[in-house]
Amino acid sequence: MIDFELTKNDQKILDEVRSRALVCRKYARYYDENEHEFPPDELEEAKGQPEIFSMLGERTERDTSFGALSMLILAGQTWGDYSVRMRRAKGGLGNAALQAAGTPEQTEKWGDRTLAMAITEPGCGSDPSMVQCTAVLDGDEWVINGEKIFVTTGCRCDGVVVWATIDKSAGRAGIKSFLIEKETPGFVVTGKEKKLGIRADDTATFVFTDCRIPRGNLLGGKEEVPTKSSGGFxxxxxxxxxxxxxxxxxxxxxxxxxxxxxxxxxxxxxxxxxxxxxxxxxxxxxxxxxxxxxxxxxxxxxxxxxxxxxxxxxxxxxxxxxxxxxxxxxxxxxxxxxxxxxxxxxxxxxxxxxxxxxxxxxxxxxxxxxxxxxxxxxxxxxxxxxxxxx
Ligand SMILES: Cc1cc2nc3c(=O)[nH]c(=O)nc-3n(C[C@H](O)[C@H](O)[C@H](O)COP(=O)(O)OP(=O)(O)OC[C@H]3O[C@@H](n4cnc5c(N)ncnc54)[C@H](O)[C@@H]3O)c2cc1C
Known part of the structure; x- marks a missing residue:
């Protein structure tokens, strides 16, 4: 049975989330108006506070589902301010990709880094099967070439999950995702967007030119040869x-x-x-x-x-x-x-x-x-x- 009733402890945690989030509002207007400035990693008011998820303790069957509670925590944080929260939080959309598809080894290695996710390209947005960025296996390395636009958290991330095709002729089945560390030679952040909203959240353009990454950075680790009917996509x-x-x-x-x-x-x-x-x-x-x-x-x-x-x-x-x-x-x-x-x-x-x-x-x-x-x-x-x- 689905039951989203909160236990007293969960409610206490959510109250704590909101009270911390409220502090971010003090900074919200400033970072909206100063689009490309970064808030400090730790706000003065937040110094010494334990990490919210460390307060959850062991989950039992009677507790709210962890996934649902995580959503409520996220809502509580952006209730304070989206941009200040996003700029300071560990983790990005690429971390969700890692959680969904990463191998245990990849999760162990990349889990505590902030990962952006780069799918969109100048000619590919709503239909991700049109990805043109390529990944070619050369010995024990993948060589990545292409451009990615509108990458959320693109400036401050430690790395990125990039969608690229390993075989254009295979269409959707040829598309895979790859973990790429910032500072990898051939990976350059070339621009930052100016936006209507979420203005303090950094949105970047990436260019990959012969960017070589280890073979093991294929997300999920499955290297099967793509065919039209394979389920890679x-x-x-x-x-x-x-x-x-x-x-x-x-x-x-x-x-x-x-x-x-x-x-x-x-x-x-x-x-x-x-x-x-x-x-x-x-x-x-x-x-x-x-x-x-x-x-x-x-x-x-x-x-x-x-x-x-x-x-x-x-x-x-x-x-x-x-x-x-x-x-x-x-x-x-x-x-x-x-x-x-x-x-x-x-x-x-x-x-x-x-x-x-x-x-x-x-x-x-x-x-x-x-x-x-x-x-x-x-x-x-x-x-x-x-x-x-x-
Ligand atoms: C601030 C910001 C942050 C972003 N962050 C990321 C990110 O982190 N990573 C990333 O990869 N991308 C990111 N994006 C890109 C975003 O995902 C794309 O903009 C979005 O998927 C739409 O793609 P597009 O811009 O190419 O529009 P298009 O695909 O060209 O679509 C234009 C319009 O046509 C409509 N449309 C398209 N196809 C159809 C159809 N078949 N039927 C009906 N209507 C259709 C769309 O709904 C849209 O309204 C971000 C974008 C913004 C603005």
Missing amino acids: KGVLKTFNMTRPAVAVIGLGMAEAAIDFTRDALQESGFEISYGGRLGTLPAVVEKFQKLEANCEAALLTILRAAWLSDEGEPNNTESSVCKAKAGLAVREITQGCIEILGPMGISREHLLEKWFRDTRITDIYEGTGEIQRMIIARALLGYTRKELN
Whole structure:
């Protein structure tokens, strides 16, 4: 049975996450306005605090699923501030790929480094099977050539999981992912993006020119010769089953911040936010606000379900797309709805609401846009192949 009821200890941990995250808000505006500056590795206020995950202790069957709790922790952190959290946190999207597909040896070696994930190229975004970056085996080394754009955490990461083809003629089956350390000769960070939102989060361009890496850096270690029917591509796609719920919940944390800010403002203006009353008895603005809250809760449940399935070792590819599609849209509706409710207060740079509105926009873009998620869901529900519905 699925049960997302929190134990007292889990709730205590989440309260601690939020209280730490609140500190990040002090820095949020500064790093939004100074796009390419890095916050300190450790904020003054956070010195000496134990790492959150070390507070979890042994999980028992009665505890919340670890995957679901990790999602709630992530939401709690971005509720404080996305950019400051991301800039300071250990780990990136590549770490989720490592978790999904890495061998035990790779996990041991790379697990505590911050890894970005580089799929997108100038001519390849929504359809990752169009990857042009190449990996050619030469003796005991892979030689990587190509360009990757829009790499999140691209500047401050220690390494990156790069998608490249080992055989263009094999199409999707030829695509593999590779672990590449920063500072490897032939690997250059050539640029940083300037963005609408998540402006303090570094988004970089990479160029690989005859970049040689050890043979063992093929993620997952499977070197079979690709054929059109081999399942190699499915292996790399497994990554998304971990990263899509994470991306969804990162956005939702910011939407929750917008909701809390709006609730406080409404209450300060004298509105009572009550539940369970008769239909049609609430002020219109309160009813509108409660619809935003319900949207947020619904999105959260889809995320927790995807994470719970992953914890149970069950397939969750459709659910990962469901939660990403739902949250991607919900966070836009919620932050925009909060701005509509609060009017000038919503767009003033005196407050963070306008920033949350800008920052959440990315949720529906990276790790596959909303349109792509809806197509994946439709294929799964209606039984279409990729060829039949694309
Ligand atoms: C801030 C930021 C951070 C990012 N971080 C990363 C990262 O860390 N790693 C990484 O690899 N990439 C990253 N990306 C890239 C991101 O994943 C891509 O931008 C995204 O997948 C879309 O690809 P594209 O930009 O090439 O758009 P396109 O694929 O050209 O799509 C353009 C538009 O057409 C729509 N569309 C495309 N195909 C279809 C279809 N078949 N049916 C209906 N609509 C369709 C899309 O939904 C989109 O709206 C990041 C992007 C941004 C902006």
